[in-house]
Amino acid sequence: MIEFEQIFYAKSIAIVGASNKPSKAAHQIINTMLKGGYQGTIYPIHPREKDVLGLKCYQSISEIEESLDLLVIGVPAKEVYKIFLEASTRGDIKGAVILSAGFSETGDPELIELEDKIVNIAKKAGIRIFGPNCIGIINSDIKLSTSFAPVSKVANGNLAFITQSGSFGGSLLMLAEESPKPLGFNKWAHVGNMSDVTNIEILEYFGTDPKITSIGMYLEGLAHGNELLKIAKNITQKKPIFLLKVGRTELGSRATLSHTGIIAGSDKIYDGALKQSGIIRVDNMEELIDSLKASSTLPKPKGNKVCVLTEAGGPGIITIDEITKDNFLQLAPITDHTINQLKKVLYPMATICKPNGYIDMTAAALEKEHADSLRLVLEDPHVDSVILISLPPTFLPALNVAKSIAEVINKYNKPVAVCFMKGVKMLESRKFLEKNNIPTFDNPRRAARALINLTKASSYLKTE
């Protein structure tokens, strides 16, 4: 683990191939790190440039007299070998991110051999390789980012992400940034071709990192599946792992082979094995980010009994469909006492516990009805968690609803997933809620999936 600690906390980085052309990845990575405020030293490397983006440029790695922790390499594949020959003579470099593509993923025997040769030199020199075909790592603690995804600034927080696709991992960060309150990632890693560093090693490292309390993963194929499951089983007793595994179909699996040179394998076998390891498998990027969001801020539910409290019938039914189809959460058996109290605070046309655990306050519900109903169900001992759905109409200021429910939610140690529909009109209210550590979702299905996954993950956690 200490080697990864040294790489993720690199005090100095050489960026090889950093010209002054904005159309070059290496140029943009320097730009991103300067904007982000990387706390270490950046050394641009280019045979002809004198300076890049205001930084002194070096002709080669050997020219750098100071200590060097990390290399980022953005030159054509055929030039990478000689860079490693040079790098291997220094003795101080701990890691290298190879951005360049055109190695083993092509299936070309010559390029596979080239990749092997590079890995061999690196191994002897003690340099761990991320990639090739890789955008590398992010560590928000020191504002280190070797990514060329257009993400202005990764917020720091208690999450981590491991990805086998740079574009997927980058998109996830863009989505995280646009949450009403941006999701915070402490660390993030793209493993590319995994010629050396594997996603399993990173998972193990993130598993031990006390700053990280939940881990997201995107996988295409799975080399050394048993090892991953063993390590995951240990981690999921302490922190949730949410996984999106693609290449589910045979054709999709054939495409993964061209992407990172790894066969995806049979999907159904994974399904069962992942379950045993406590990994929560999700279906898509939105579900992945929503599960991370819920896990990042909500208290862990004590059980699987959920109350669906809605101001709108249609979205309420969609929520019940989702919960029932999944079959892990169950509608809470709300007590008669609570039902009688609910009848007192709601209008006569409200649907109270038909079926039990489901309450439709109807569009007549104003701030008070939202807050009173929510308080009553959170008080009920049979309720472990709540999905609250509201679509404040023109006659009900959404922010008032947000304020009234936040006050209630913060008095109880039970998870509440809030869905305010729909879109930018609800952003102010959702920002208010998320600033108060109440995660919000754009539609009821997403709120339901997030709470389902959080509850499943919580069932694997062992309290110490």
Next chain:
Amino acid sequence: MIEFEQIFYAKSIAIVGASNKPSKAAHQIINTMLKGGYQGTIYPIHPREKDVLGLKCYQSISEIEESLDLLVIGVPAKEVYKIFLEASTRGDIKGAVILSAGFSETGDPELIELEDKIVNIAKKAGIRIFGPNCIGIINSDIKLSTSFAPVSKVANGNLAFITQSGSFGGSLLMLAEESPKPLGFNKWAHVGNMSDVTNIEILEYFGTDPKITSIGMYLEGLAHGNELLKIAKNITQKKPIFLLKVGRTELGSRATLSHTGIIAGSDKIYDGALKQSGIIRVDNMEELIDSLKASSTLPKPKGNKVCVLTEAGGPGIITIDEITKDNFLQLAPITDHTINQLKKVLYPMATICKPNGYIDMTAAALEKEHADSLRLVLEDPHVDSVILISLPPTFLPALNVAKSIAEVINKYNKPVAVCFMKGVKMLESRKFLEKNNIPTFDNPRRAARALINLTKASSYLKTE
């Protein structure tokens, strides 16, 4: 149909229960119509107010001397009956939207009877009722909207929507409004309890309306299913119908009973029957809006052979997974000639037709590679449609990519679904594409679902 034409094109509307309190639905409906620019006359009705939002207020319907086409009623349930008694004496009113809830949907025998009594009076007077428990209708042609969903302005266009849930229908409009180019709805209807006007009648009306070229529907339950299927079968030969049917699970179905008093029925039976009628069933709100978007602007595909052209491996694999799982679209058998041409325009690390029909240009692809590859696959006679995915990184200006591909797309009469990832950073480019009638999607799964549904719907269309 003429009765619906008179209601949707109402020249005058009385809004009963319109006080000056902004917390009242009837007040907000007047506000919405004034802001929207309703082209007819609005008569606020309230026993005590002198004017509402600058409009002269009437104490009762009888006081209005001019001709009256439509009533919107926003008073408590128990007061609705006497309004109909009064309205029935006029003889000019064609329709009424009853906003008020608390009728048959409660299951209370007295309230069911009250609803029946109201319907009987209305029938005798020739007044068609939307609702109760209903937000009614929208007609963008004359800026008529009885909705209290917080939608500033519904763009006009060639789409229509029928909904059994006001909140769902309202949310859909909010989502439509936030598309890079807002989706245009010519007409929209919420049927509430369907005490009189049914979703089937509205469907038939929208089916005959030449301004409407695609119809979206949200259903919870299905009274008179056979009639709906018969009418739909006729319509789907001329224009697509995309349906979201909820209450899929038994619990969800029980909740629909409380919502609109209709049992949802067995989901599997629906599935088969809907297919026979040519209705395209979708899974969620996003898929519904995406299918409508694709259908609204794209040329109809001639067949089911799709090319997946991607700049990023992960999202490409997700797309293939979605297509394969659904099993209607097939990857296009691209010709050797095209493959050889693609090899010339792309970088060596690109994945060309492994599997066939799938091309990963890799992150090295700039504007030219996007445009050249797209041109080649659109030229290929075996390609009926294209899903183009791009995640322009920091070194590639997204708008340049958008411009270069728009120029190509507009030269061919084949549908291209474009996915630019991710979020607001891609908004400028997506706006550019959508202004050029090229629909864009936020993630590859959504692009795939939209194209799948468009292709399925197109297979039912009969050319004249």
